[in-house]
Amino acid sequence: MPIDAGRATAAEPRTAEIAWDHKDVQLYHLGIGAGIPATDPDELRYTLESRLHVLPSFATVAGAGMGMMGGLAAPGVDIDLTAVLHGGQRVEVHRPIPVKGRARTTSRVAAVYDKGKAAVLVLRSEAADDDGPLWTSDAEVYVRGEGGFGGERGPSVRTEPPARAPDRTVERHVREDQALLYRLSGDWNPLHADPEFAELAGFDRPILHGLCTYGMALKAVADTLLDGEVARVRAYRTxxxxxxxxxxxxxxxxxRQDAGVRLTATAADRGDAPVLADTLVETG
Known part of the structure; x- marks a missing residue:
């Protein structure tokens, strides 16, 4: 089998040094739709270096997302990348991410689950600087055709939204060029830019990065229910x-819930087709 679960989870973590500054943070924020209106004081917290704060989902692109790629290159993992789907994401921040920083990341395969027709790799990346841990990021990656090896099925985090009207509903337009801008933060998959490649993958046209949607939804929560206080976010999963x-x-x-904010995201133009599910922003 191309995935050797025991070897993959026992492998030594891969390490890397990463660095970022205000330009990387600003580019990420612009890629998830910040800056409209351009002179809005609330938007300037995402775009103007003298007022900048860092949305915790920036952890998914810091260092050009090398944590996830390190996990896919782990011993025991020999897979066709065209069979890979990003199934879920969780980021836990241990303290606010600085606007400028350097960190050491360790990446490993934390778990391999058997879903029958697919395997699920949990790729864990942890970042720390001289002051201690910064964040832990778990990417759940589905690998089609690699299940059925008799492994554990893994936990289920499926949850239904509350059976009441939402506290807030907002709509966020995705610009025509948004995937082209977002990919400059490090995800160069042609699925998000090349129409011919997208067609080969079974889509009518290039699609938006899932992690871009992930960031857009977190920004909406921060702006509407957290008074713009991004430091209140402790963890975020979807x-x-x-x-x-x-x-x-x-x-x-x-x-709003005791643990934070539960949310769903749908494509309004396609009859509210589900986009993000089982999503929770944990706050402190």
């Missing part, structure tokens, strides 16, 4: 339930 096309509109529904 399951990628469907695709978004540039030019569409995201509809984000939010419910």
């Amino acid at each position: 399951r990628f339930a469907g695709v978004v096309y540039p030019g569409e509109t995201l509809r984000i529904r939010m419910w």
Whole structure:
């Protein structure tokens, strides 16, 4: 089998040094739709270096997302990347991410689960600087055709949204060029830019990065229910339930809960087709 679960999870973590500054943070924020209106004081917190704060989802692109790629290159993992789907994401921040920093990352395969027709790799990346841990990021990667090896099925985090009206509903337009801008933060998969490649993958046209949608939804929560205080976010998890096309509109529904904010995201232009599910922003 191309995935040797025991070897993959026992392998020594891969390490790397990463660095970022205000330009990387600003580019990421612009890639998830910040800066509209350009002179809005609330938006300037994402775009103007003298006022800048860092949305915790920036952890997914810091160092050009090398943590996830390190996990896919682990011993015991020999897979066809065209069979890989990003199924879910969780980021836990241990303290606010600085606008400028250097960190050491360690990446490993934390778990391999058997879903029958697919295997799921949990790729864990941890970052720390001289002051201690910064964040832990778990990417759940589905590998089609690699299941059925008799391994553990893994935990289920499926949850239904509250059976009441959401506390807030907002819509966020996805610009036609948004995938082209977002990919400058490090995800160069041609699926998000090349129409011919997208067609080969079974899509009518290039799709938006799931992690771009992930960032857009977190920004919506921070701006509407957290008074813009991104430091209140402790952790953020989601399951990628469907695709978004540039030019569409995201509809984000939010419910306050004791643990934080539960949300769903759907494609408003396609009958509220699910995009993000089982999603929770944990706050402190």
